[in-house]
Amino acid sequence: MIAGSNLEKVLKSGAFVVTGELGPPKSAEGEKVEHHAEMMREYVDAYNLTDNQTAIVRTSSIACGAMLVHMGLDPIIQITCRDRNRIAIQSDVLGAVALGIKNILCLQGDHAKFGNEPQAKNVNDIDSMQLIRMLKNMRDEQVFAGGEKLEAPINILIGAVENPFADPFEYRAYRLAKKVEAGIDFLQTQAIFDMERFERWMEKVRELGIHKKVPILAGVIPMKSLGAARYMKNNVSGMIVPDEVLERMKGAANKKEEGIQICVETIEHLKNVEGVAGVHIMAVAWEEIVPEIVTRAGLLPRPKF
Amino acid sequence: MIVGERKPLQEILKAVEKYEKVLVLGCGECVTVCMAGGDKEARETALAISLARKKAGKAVEVESHTVERQCEFEFLESTRKGVEAADVIVSLACGVGVQTMNMHYQDKLTLPGINTTFMGLPVQQGVWMENCLGCGNCVLEETMGICPIARCSKSMLNGPCGGSQYGKCEISKDVDCGWNLIYERLEKFGKLDALAEIKPPKDWSTTHSGGPRKMVREDVKL
Secondary structure, three states, X not given: OOOOOHHHHHHHHOOOEEEEEEOOOOOOOXXXXXXXXXXXXXXXXXXXXXXXXXXXXXXXHHHHHHHHHXXXXXXXXXXXXXXXXXXXXXXXHHHHHHOOOOEEEEEOOOOHHHOOOOOXXXXXXXXXXXXXXXXXXXXXXXXXXOOOEOOOOOOOEEEEEEOOOOOOHHHHHHHHXXXXXXXXXXXXXXXXXXXXXXXHHHHHHHHOOHHHOOOEEEEEOOOOOHHHHHHHHHHOOOOOOOHHHHHHHHHOOOHHHHHHHHHHHHHHHHHOOOOEEEEEEOOOOOHHHHHHHHHHOOOXXXXXX | OEEEEEOOHHHHHHHHOOOOEEEEEEEOOHHHHXXXXXXXXXXXXXXXXXXXXXXXXXXXXXXXXXXXXXXXXXXXXXXXHHHHHOOEEEEOOOHHHHHHHHHHOOOOEEEEOEEEEEEEEEEEOOEEEEEEOOOXXXXXXXXXXXXXXXXXXXXXXXXXXXXXXXXXXXOEEEEEOHHHHHHHHHHHOOOHHHHHOOOOOOOHHHOHHHOOOOOOOHXXXX
């Protein structure tokens, strides 16, 4: 065991992992976070807490993570490179560990242009690859980025994301290999709607043997409406929503049910893709649907340790 | 070159509204080439100020002149007469030129008439593109001559990020993904292996992050 988090235990057990995404509120209402976390308690193994996703100011992921720790749940703290330099990130990592947080996910972060503070400076002092290596060095070598020693070791599980739907497509599996080399323990992907492209990416991932080095959790998003599907297709950077999926939503009498059904079918399919170790369900702003999806996808009961 | 864009006339008019003798000073270097602050633009701007003030019934004396290079003291002497006759100077040079003027003629105020936008090049007539941030530590040899600092919106050294699609950057379909360009060029030269190296964090202290920069060369000092 590296960090001893619930996520790590489930990964080690070989069970098909389920993680869920929880978006902190645009307020200081901790009870909202608790409410959504409680809703998913028996249905996910760990919770991603987003770091001001799409550059919109929200309660800090570490603060929300600490709340989950108090609830006996396992948070995965997201950290982006957009808002903090290497001093702040390292300080926040120490703080997060001190608060009982054990899983950290490293991301580059959407450009501030997309958020509600488009005039903010994009920090990007280090990039996501360098963030992974920095955390690995803090953990394994007990050294900060600048070379100074930590006074005591930290135990964290390091994760990252990769986007099979970004370009150049041919490079994406190799970039994941680079993240593995940089030091990750698990990976989550961008949401999958284009299964054909995902399968082609996984083929390359298997060819490179990456799936044997790190568990890959495939991302899924349940679509709540046709509008949501269209929005993801046209406005969310780095996503591909094929026309067939839109057509299916368009033709459905009950859009919500169709969205759930597509998500469940996607998970059923992913269970049989060699090298996929689990799913990451991103039902942001529709958290209450997670139990139904997990149930219908046959992912219950979740392992207990 | 340094690329600039003339400020809106209203902004310039407001800046000079309290003055009666204005000198519009062009520069014969970069801003002439990018058609923002050369002799032609200096004359046009002087004329526009004059007309607007006449219309508003607040007459003004406006002269225009252009020096060969506003960013060096020695070239500024050629305009001394005009500067001494004026109440205020509107410089159409880049920010460097404006500041050189204020340093050289400390008893007169020189105002900016253009916005200095970036260091770059004209990619076609009327289109300029930023391609150097002057970071003080060039990495172009590692990236096939395409700058990841200037041409990646996130200045990544281990790109491209997940926002790169169809060769474009997530911030706009009008912006090429710098890392996609690097990838294509590495591929063309059979050097994709270079991407496997985890590039360490950049030393940003050689940029403005390290404070205002100054270069001293003993070998050429007098």
